[in-house]
Amino acid sequence: MFTANRVYSQRLATVADARTIVPLWQAFAQQRTQVDPSMQLKPGYDFEQYISYQLQRPFSFFFLLEVELDETSDLKEIVGCFAIYFYDEAPPPELEGIDDFMESPFQPRRVGAVLGLYIDEKHRQPHTIKLLVDGAIAKAEELKVTDVDVLVSAEQTGVQKLLERHGFTKSAVQYSRHYQIADTENLPSLHPDVLSSGVEPEMETVAASIPLRNIENYELVKNPNGEVIFLQPITNAAGELLCSSSGLPIYPNPLHDLETNAYVFDQDGKLVTCPVLQDCDGVVEYAGIPQFCPPLYQRSDKNLVLKQDKNGTYLFAEADVDESGKVKRSPDGKPIFKQ
Known part of the structure; x- marks a missing residue:
């Protein structure tokens, strides 16, 4: 039986946790499709392989929310996760000056990009959410990022209020228009043709x-x-x-x-x-x-x-x-x- 005084903790995930994270990430993905019909899940998608891949990336982290199963043992259950990866928009120092014409006109940022946050509904409380968010923010501050970016659906007003309570501000509004395209339709390629792009292939x-x-x-x-x-x-x-x-x-x-x-x-x-x-x-x-x-x-x-x-x-x-x-x-x- 769930009680309010259960002890929760937060830790970083390892590759060994991938299979345990799968049900949570599946629930997150399904919830994402419900609030945004343009985001449809791939049939038979291998969530475990995806999570394992993310966990092996150098600056990709999953923060796990765990709850003690009882007071007489050290057994814990994973009931939530927060995924984020970090990257630098500037090239590595060794590559500075190469292909300058391709760089953005804006100053490069050190970014923490949030992949998603999901907590089992039975454990979804302000202090459990705060545990995960605080862990990710601490990692962002440790890596000295300049910005943390979060993409939130317009319908997720609760998440928006949560972010605002943690110091986030609305920096942009994204509009989408979805087109239904038949699977059998002959689609023009959107991949650049190197041979006709003016770039010497050799x-x-x-x-x-x-x-x-x-x-x-x-x-x-x-x-x-x-x-x-x-x-x-x-x-x-x-x-x-x-x-x-x-x-x-x-x-x-x-x-x-x-x-x-x-x-x-x-x-x-x-x-x-x-x-x-x-x-x-x-x-x-x-x-x-x-x-x-x-x-x-x-x-x-x-x-x-x-x-x-x-x-x-x-x-x-x-x-x-x-x-x-x-x-x-x-x-x-x-x-x-x-x-």
Whole structure:
């Protein structure tokens, strides 16, 4: 039975929490479609994979609301979540001056973009909402962002009042007009044609080393020898840059420890990175983003830990490929990995 004196707490989620978060995020998405008919859910959407992906992004965070199940144990239930990711509109210092003509005329911001907030209705109270919001705001202040952006439906007046109580102001009003288009209709492409855009397809790609920073405090990451880690763009066996379909160099995806969220180094003190996913056609992408092979996990004392072979080498999932050597994909286009 629910009572008002139950103890609630807030913490950061890890990849191990992804499956538990799924019902909450599904409820959030369904609620979103109810207030905005233009936002329709994809059939069979893999929420767990989406949440896992978000949790592995360097500046993406899920704050969880937990409630104690009883006073005699430490068991807790996750009953709410607040998702936010942070980004800098300015390019990294190493890339300043490149493609200046593409930059916005406005001063770049350091932004916290809210993905969503959802709390189970039985636990939706002012102090539980405040726990999650305060956690996200504290992280925003820690990362020294200049702005936190939240997109709210016009019908969500309660959320608007909540934001105003936390110091948010209405900065814009967005209008939408929805068009119903038949699935069978032949649609003109909205993807730019590189060959006819005036951009030389063989223009030299500028790639720079990027210093790796701690996702918690943005400090430079050092290896066990005290040396600053720099991410180098990935190259193939011939030493040529691997680039995305948009022509940008692809950088390694460092491996994180589930418990500490720290970067992982091997026995030789080298940073461990996830292999970029490739097949017979080259680098595999999803929604225009190069994909990487996820790490494998195993159980150890009821905890999930990164899996290693007998030599201490970290292991990663292999993609499922068809007879032609192409990576198999789910109905919505995501690469499929072997179980």
